[in-house]
Amino acid sequence: MNRLLDLVRNPLANLTLAILPATRGFALKRALLNTLGFEIGVGAKLTGGVKFYGRGRIAIGEDSWIGLGTLFIVAPDAAIVIGARCDIAPRVIFHTGSHRVGDHRRRAGAGYSQPITIADGSWVGTGSVVLGGSCIGSASILAAGATLLAGDYPADTLLAGCPATIKRAL
Numbered sequence: 001m002n003r004l005l006d007l008v009r010n011p012l013a014n015l016t017l018a019i020l021p022a023t024r025g026f027a028l029k030r031a032l033l034n035t036l037g038f039e040i041g042v043g044a045k046l047t048g049g050v051k052f053y054g055r056g057r058i059a060i061g062e063d064s065w066i067g068l069g070t071l072f073i074v075a076p077d078a079a080i081v082i083g084a085r086c087d088i089a090p091r092v093i094f095h096t097g098s099h100r101v102g103d104h105r106r107r108a109g110a111g112y113s114q115p116i117t118i119a120d121g122s123w124v125g126t127g128s129v130v131l132g133g134s135c136i137g138s139a140s141i142l143a144a145g146a147t148l149l150a151g152d153y154p155a156d157t158l159l160a161g162c163p164a165t166i167k168r169a170l
Helices: 003-021 026-035
Strands: 051-055 058-060 072-073 081-082 093-095 097-101 107-114 116-118 127-132 134-136 151-153 157-161 165-168
Touching: 003 051, 026 097, 058 097, 097 151
Parallel strands: 051 072, 058 081, 072 093, 081 116, 093 127, 116 134, 134 151
Antiparallel strands: 097 107, 157 165
């Protein structure tokens, strides 16, 4: 049965988020996603066009907001965990996978994956890219359009740029 759920989980989740009203029906969306094996906290709101790819764990904390068109690409061995009271703006990409640098014949070498954690109360701006191995401390901001590379980033900081760096303490 778990194998069947693996096959239908993401297509059913993506279809649900595509056909239900973008900014309505949040309780129904949560219930359906939790039934499919996602971990969506009480009061969390997923808007339209959010997409899930991969078979890894995705957990979204209570009262968090996931904006239009957010993309989750998650490997089985690297979870994406978003804390409570987080705001994820539209068109953010979370991607746990990458490649080691290969030889001259193929620079994208062996694949690997690392988890992503966005701690409680954080805000991720529109169009940001969050890569595997990233851990944002609580109550932090990742500015719009930023690209966050692997690393641990402290709480209460503003991160911006490509690659993102700490711009100031909040």
